[in-house]
Amino acid sequence: MLSGILSKESCAGCRFCCSFRRASLWEVPVFTKENTEAIRKNPKLDETVLIPLSENADYARYDLSSHYQTDDSEEEAKCPYLSETGCVLSKEEKPWDCSIWPLRVMRKEDGELVIALTPTCPAINKLEFETVRQYVNENLREELLDYALKHPLLVKEYRVDFPIIDP
Ligand code: SF4
Numbered sequence: 069m070l071s072g073i074l075s076k077e078s079c080a081g082c083r084f085c086c087s088f089r090r091a092s093l094w095e096v097p098v099f100t101k102e103n104t105e106a107i108r109k110n111p112k113l114d115e116t117v118l119i120p121l122s123e124n125a126d127y128a129r130y131d132l133s134s135h136y137q138t139d140d141s142e143e144e145a146k147c148p149y150l151s152e153t154g155c156v157l158s159k160e161e162k163p164w165d166c167s168i169w170p171l172r173v174m175r176k177e178d179g180e181l182v183i184a185l186t187p188t189c190p191a192i193n194k195l196e197f198e199t200v201r202q203y204v205n206e207n208l209r210e211e212l213l214d215y216a217l218k219h220p221l222l223v224k225e226y227r228v229d230f231p232i233i234d235p
């Protein structure tokens with residue numbers, strides 16, 4: 069989604085956003101019904117890793133909690149859809165969380181939705197924050213907030229270390 073300012077080359081060899089420490093499991097992407105149906109139709113993909121959300125069975129996610137081999141808090145468990153060459157999912161199969169990364173739509177305590185930036189993405193951190201802010205406001209803000217309003221279960225709770233991209 070940020071392809072206008074973030075090139076594929078800048079992600080080469082990183083894959084940071086496709087594996088998760090225990091403390092980051094809240095970031096595991098949520099799949100919509102459309103994503104899950106597209107995955108189910110693709111014989112090359114295993115849809116059995118997806119577990120319906122208790123809040124609404126139209127949405128699903130995978131559970132990595134048993135994938136850790138050690139007690140090391142830095143150990144990362146990788147997404148089941150990550151291959152040696154990157155994500156195996158098509159646009160229709162890929163969750164919104166991944167499509168908009170490193171952006172996040174988050175909900176503050178008072179219910180306000182904000183667009184924020186994941187602070188740990190090395191590529192985005194090389195850009196001026198103002199460049200990202202301008203790009204998001206000119207190209208993405210309306211679309212992101214509209215989609216988030218239609219899919220509230222995709223919205224993450226706000227965390228203070230995520231810089232907010234003001235309008
Ligand atoms: S964390 Fe950032 S740099 Fe790394 S793969 Fe994801 S988007 Fe690219």
Ligand code: SF4
Nearest residue numbers: 086147149150155166
């Ligand atoms: S679905 Fe694809 S982009 Fe998303 S975390 Fe998994 S491998 Fe990465």
